[in-house]
Amino acid sequence: VSRELNPVDSHVMLGQHLVGGGRFTVIAGPCGVESRDQLLSVAEMVKQHPVAALRGGAFKPRTSPYSFQGLGEEGLKLLQEANRQTGLPTVSEVVDAADAELMAQYVDCLQIGARNMQNFRLLEAVGKLGLPVLLKRGMSATIEELLLAAEYIVNAGNPNVILCERGIRTFETATRNTLDLNAVAYLKRKTHLPVLVDPSHGTGVRELIAPLSYASAAVGADGIIVETHLKPAEALSDGHQALNAEQFADLITGLRPFVEAA
Numbered sequence: 001v002s003r004e005l006n007p008v009d010s011h012v013m014l015g016q017h018l019v020g021g022g023r024f025t026v027i028a029g030p031c032g033v034e035s036r037d038q039l040l041s042v043a044e045m046v047k048q049h050p051v052a053a054l055r056g057g058a059f060k061p062r063t064s065p066y067s068f069q070g071l072g073e074e075g076l077k078l079l080q081e082a083n084r085q086t087g088l089p090t091v092s093e094v095v096d097a098a099d100a101e102l103m104a105q106y107v108d109c110l111q112i113g114a115r116n117m118q119n120f121r122l123l124e125a126v127g128k129l130g131l132p133v134l135l136k137r138g139m140s141a142t143i144e145e146l147l148l149a150a151e152y153i154v155n156a157g158n159p160n161v162i163l164c165e166r167g168i169r170t171f172e173t174a175t176r177n178t179l180d181l182n183a184v185a186y187l188k189r190k191t192h193l194p195v196l197v198d199p200s201h202g203t204g205v206r207e208l209i210a211p212l213s214y215a216s217a218a219v220g221a222d223g224i225i226v227e228t229h230l231k232p233a234e235a236l237s238d239g240h241q242a243l244n245a246e247q248f249a250d251l252i253t254g255l256r257p258f259v260e261a262a
């Protein structure tokens, strides 16, 4: 995935939308798929904006086994329904190599979460499918380890990899993670792969999502993936960092110079 071997920016197709190659991509949706009503209504809201794809987890990797774990295949079916209703391609996290093929029947892009960045069997499994992969940086992974994880996917036969900086663990506790924008600027020089930023998990603080989104655009990110919910206070996961419809609209307004320049 080194730029030395391939100096030209690669791009990845998400449905009809091209990620990378100088465009600024916005992917948005809830942290988790919670119900038909929740997903379809947030998808309709997102669709009002220049958004490339709808995100939503059906298999949620939760710290506590007592937290909402996602709807599983039922959630995948709802993502497919949301895609049919809105035309938005869908992105959802795969947590187990055994689920990869099933997920490919329902969604347009497989997300590898931070907790699985070095799950090498999972990387190989998504590498064997042609589907775009959104590979998130592990919370304690170096940039080199992220790039080598991408190599696993590409080596297995799938060049459609999008990298994602989602914040790393540091001594700081005021924010959920420390969004490493160094990594974004560095990655853009080191690899030809598109690089997105996740300011939702990167900060874990709703008020910081817009400023860090603008900062991401300024350092050369190819876009953002952001969590949004029509009723953040009722969300079953990550409600504290979800933007409501109005906050999301304001973010998109602020990003317009980047999205339209694309």
Ligand code: PEP
Pocket: 031, 057, 061, 112, 113, 114, 115, 136, 166, 198, 201
């Ligand atoms: C998510 O996108 O909801 C998620 C769990 O992200 P991460 O793997 O970056 O923590």
Ligand code: MN
Pocket: 031, 032, 201, 227, 237, 238
């Ligand atoms: Mn989340």
